[in-house]
Amino acid sequence: MIGVAPFFVYVGLFLVVPAGSVMVEAFHDNNGRLSLANIRTLLDSSQPYLHDYATSLELAAVSAVVAGVIGLLGAVALVSFPNRTMRHLVSTACGVLANTGGVPLAFAFIASVGNSGVITDLLARLGFNPYDHGFNISSFSGLVIVYLYFLLPLTILLMLPPVEALRREWREAASTLGADTRTYWRKVGLPVIAPPFVATMMVLFMDAFAAYATADVLTTGVVPLVPLTIGQFLDGNAVANQVHLGDALGFGMVVVVIIAGALYVFVQRRTSRWLR
Amino acid sequence: MNGTFVRDEKEDPSGMQKKTALRWYAGVAIAASALVAGFGAVTSASASVTSSHASSASCWTTALTANQCGGMSALVAAAKAEGNLTVTTDPTTWANYGNIMKDFTAKYGIKILDTNPNGTSADEIQEIVSDKGKPAEPDVLDIGLTYATEAVSGEPGVFTGPIFSPYETQEWNEIPSSGKNPKGYWAYDYAGLVTIGYNANVIKTAPTTWSDLLLPEFKDAVGLDNAPTASGAGFGAVMAAAINNGGSVTNVQPGINFFKKLHAAGNFNPIEAGGAGDGPMADKSVLATIDWNFNQLSWQQELAKSPGIDWKIVVPAGKPYAQYYAMAISAYAPHPAAARLWLEYLYSPTGQNLWAEGGTLPATWTTMVKDGTASAAAKKAVPTLSQAPVTATPSEVTAGQDLVIKEWASAVG
Numbered sequence: 001m002i003g004v005a006p007f008f009v010y011v012g013l014f015l016v017v018p019a020g021s022v023m024v025e026a027f028h029d030n031n032g033r034l035s036l037a038n039i040r041t042l043l044d045s046s047q048p049y050l051h052d053y054a055t056s057l058e059l060a061a062v063s064a065v066v067a068g069v070i071g072l073l074g075a076v077a078l079v080s081f082p083n084r085t086m087r088h089l090v091s092t093a094c095g096v097l098a099n100t101g102g103v104p105l106a107f108a109f110i111a112s113v114g115n116s117g118v119i120t121d122l123l124a125r126l127g128f129n130p131y132d133h134g135f136n137i138s139s140f141s142g143l144v145i146v147y148l149y150f151l152l153p154l155t156i157l158l159m160l161p162p163v164e165a166l167r168r169e170w171r172e173a174a175s176t177l178g179a180d181t182r183t184y185w186r187k188v189g190l191p192v193i194a195p196p197f198v199a200t201m202m203v204l205f206m207d208a209f210a211a212y213a214t215a216d217v218l219t220t221g222v223v224p225l226v227p228l229t230i231g232q233f234l235d236g237n238a239v240a241n242q243v244h245l246g247d248a249l250g251f252g253m254v255v256v257v258i259i260a261g262a263l264y265v266f267v268q269r270r271t272s273r274w275l276r
Numbered sequence: 277m278n279g280t281f282v283r284d285e286k287e288d289p290s291g292m293q294k295k296t297a298l299r300w301y302a303g304v305a306i307a308a309s310a311l312v313a314g315f316g317a318v319t320s321a322s323a324s325v326t327s328s329h330a331s332s333a334s335c336w337t338t339a340l341t342a343n344q345c346g347g348m349s350a351l352v353a354a355a356k357a358e359g360n361l362t363v364t365t366d367p368t369t370w371a372n373y374g375n376i377m378k379d380f381t382a383k384y385g386i387k388i389l390d391t392n393p394n395g396t397s398a399d400e401i402q403e404i405v406s407d408k409g410k411p412a413e414p415d416v417l418d419i420g421l422t423y424a425t426e427a428v429s430g431e432p433g434v435f436t437g438p439i440f441s442p443y444e445t446q447e448w449n450e451i452p453s454s455g456k457n458p459k460g461y462w463a464y465d466y467a468g469l470v471t472i473g474y475n476a477n478v479i480k481t482a483p484t485t486w487s488d489l490l491l492p493e494f495k496d497a498v499g500l501d502n503a504p505t506a507s508g509a510g511f512g513a514v515m516a517a518a519i520n521n522g523g524s525v526t527n528v529q530p531g532i533n534f535f536k537k538l539h540a541a542g543n544f545n546p547i548e549a550g551g552a553g554d555g556p557m558a559d560k561s562v563l564a565t566i567d568w569n570f571n572q573l574s575w576q577q578e579l580a581k582s583p584g585i586d587w588k589i590v591v592p593a594g595k596p597y598a599q600y601y602a603m604a605i606s607a608y609a610p611h612p613a614a615a616r617l618w619l620e621y622l623y624s625p626t627g628q629n630l631w632a633e634g635g636t637l638p639a640t641w642t643t644m645v646k647d648g649t650a651s652a653a654a655k656k657a658v659p660t661l662s663q664a665p666v667t668a669t670p671s672e673v674t675a676g677q678d679l680v681i682k683e684w685a686s687a688v689g
Binding site: 011030031032047048051052055060103110111115116117131136137138216217218219220221222223224227229231232234235236237238239240241243 | 398423502510539547678
C-alpha cells in the first residue's frame with residue numbers, strides 16, 4: 001500500500017485536483033457565485049464555441065479512423081512478417097514516434113511539406129506543387145496528416161498484442177472446415193480483433209481531441225479547436241476575465257473524454273474475455 | 277491498460293502538452309503556492325525584523341515618487357543595496373530589452389533576472405498573484421492594456437485588485453493623461469507601430485498599401501505573429517486593417533473582414549510567424565508579416581544572417597496604428613527600490629531612446645523630439661510617419677478583442 005502511495009499522491013495532485021477544479025470553476029461566475037451562465041454561453045449557437053467543439057470532434061474522429069485503419073493493416077502486416085528482429089525494430093520505433101508531438105513536430109512538417117518545405121520544393125520542381133492543388137499544411141486535412149505522425153505508431157503499438165494473440169490454430173481449424181482467407185477474417189479474425197480495435201480508436205480519438213501545441217503553431221485560428229480556445233482564455237495576450245468560460249470549455253472536454261473513456265473500458269472488458 | 281488511459285487523457289506526452297498541462301495544473305499551482313506563500317510570509321516576516329532598522333528601505337515599498345523617500349540619489353543607493361531586479365516576459369529580442377537590461381546592469385550593478393521570458397500577459401498576472409512572497413515574484417511588469425486595467429480592478433473570484441504598486445516617475449507629467457492610471461498604478465511605456473515586413477528577394481512588389489497584400493504575388497505569404505485572439509501583435513494587425521478599410525478603433529469588424537478577404541484570396545498564411553524567433557521567415561514559409569515595427573526590426577537584424585533573405589519594412593499608406601503596452605510595479609515586489617529605479621531609468625531619455633532604437637514608439641517620444649533629447653540612432657529606428665498614429669484606449673482595445681474572439685474563427689475558418 002505504501003509502495004503505491006506516491007502514485008496516488010501524484011495522480012491526485014496532477015489529475016484529480018486540476019480536473020476537479022475545472023469542473024467546479026465551470027459552474028461559477030466571475031463573482032464566485034454558483035452559476036450556469038458559462039455553460040449557457042457554451043451552448044449558445046450565436047457564440048463560436050459549439051462550432052469549436054464540432055471541429056475538434058470531427059478532427060479527432062477523422063484522425064482516429066484514418067490512423068486506426070492504416071495502423072491495423074500495418075500491425076497485421078508486421079505480425080505476418082517472418083523476421084522477428086524487424087518486428088522488434090518497428091515496435092521500438094513506434095514507441096518513440098508515438099510520443100513525438102508539440103512545436104517540434106509542427107516545425108518538422110513546416111520544413112518538409114510547408115509551403116517552402118524540402119519535399120514541397122522537390123515536388124514543385126517535378127511539376128506538381130501540392131499547394132497549387134489545394135493542399136495546405138495549415139488546414140483541417142493538413143492537421144490530420146500531422147496527427148497521423150504520432151497516431152499511426154500508437155495504433156501499431158496498441159494493436160500488435162491483439163493481432164499477435166490471434167492463434168494460428170484458429171486459422172488452421174477454419175481452413176480445415178473449408179474457410180478461405182476472406183471467410184476466416186470475416187467470421188473469426190475481425191470479430192476477435194473488433195473490441196480491441198474500437199478501444200484503440202477511443203485512445204486515438206482522445207489523443208487527437210486533446211492535442212494542442214502542434215495545431216497552435218500551424219493554424220492561428222484557421223481551424224478553430226477547443227483546446228486552442230481554452231488557451232486563448234487562460235494564457236493569452238488578448239482576453240482577460242474569461243477564465244471561467246475557459247473552465248466551462250474544459251468541462252465540456254472532460255465530458256467528451258469521460259464518454260470516450262467509458263466506451264473504452266466497456267470494450268476493453270469484452271476484449272479481455274476473448275483474448276486471455 | 278489503466279495506465280495508458282490516464283496518460284492519454286492527459287494527452288500526447290511530449291512537448292505538446294507543456295503549455296496545456298500548465299493550464300490544467302494552474303489550479304494546483306495556485307493551491308500549492310498558497311501553501312508556500314504561507315511559509316514565505318513567516319520567513320520574510322522574521323527577516324524583516326532583523327533588517328527593519330534600515331528604515332529608508334521599507335519607505336520604498338510604498339513610495340509614490342522618489343522624492344517621498346529622499347530623492348533620486350537615495351533611490352539609487354537603496355536599489356544598489358537590493359542588488360537584484362526580477363522581471364518577467366521581457367525577451368531580449370523584444371523592444372530592445374537585451375540592450376536595455378545590459379545597460380541598466382552596467383550602470384547600477386543591479387542584476388536582472390527574467391523568470392519567464394516567453395510568457396504572456398495572462399502569465400504575468402498569474403505570476404504576481406501566485407508567486408507572492410516567493411523569490412520568483414516579479415518586481416515589474418510590461419503588460420498588455422487589457423491586463424493592466426484588470427490588475428487594478430481585480431478579477432472577481434480569482435484575485436482582488438489592485439495588485440500593482442502605484443509609482444510616478446519624474447517624467448510622469450510628460451505622459452498624456454489618457455496614457456496613465458490617474459492613481460499611478462500603470463502608465464504607457466512604449467507602443468508597437470504596425471508595419472509590414474516582407475522578403476524582398478521573393479516578393480518584388482513592396483506592399484505600400486493594404487490592398488497590395490491582396491495581389492496574387494502574396495499568395496500564401498502574409499502571416500501574423502499569432503492569432504489575434506491570443507496575441508497583442510496579431511490583434512494590432514487587425515486594428516490597423518480596420519482603420520484603413522473603413523473601420524475605426526471602435527469599429528473593428530472591417531479589420532476582421534479584411535483578413536477574411538485575405539484568406540479567401542489564398543494570401544493569408546496561418547503559420548504562427550512570431551512563434552520561433554525569425555524561424556518561419558528564415559525558412560521562407562512566411563514571406564510577409566503584419567506586426568509591430570520593433571518585431572520587424574528585430575527579425576530584420578536576425579535575418580541579415582540568413583543567406584538569400586532581404587527583410588524590408590514598410591509603413592503602409594493610410595493611417596498608421598500604434599498600440600501601447602503598460603509598465604507597472606508589482607504590489608508584492610521583492611525589490612521595491614530596484615523596481616522604482618528601473619522605471620525611472622526606462623522613462624528617462626536614456627531608456628526611452630533605447631526603446632526607440634528597438635523600433636518602438638516610446639511614451640514620451642513627442643516631447644523628446646521637441647526638446648531635442650531624442651538621439652540620432654533612435655530617430656533612425658522610428659519610422660517617419662505622414663501623420664500622428666491612431667491609438668486605442670484600454671477599453672477600446674478590450675472591446676475590440678472581445679469582438680475578434682467572437683468573429684475570428686468564422687472569418688478565416
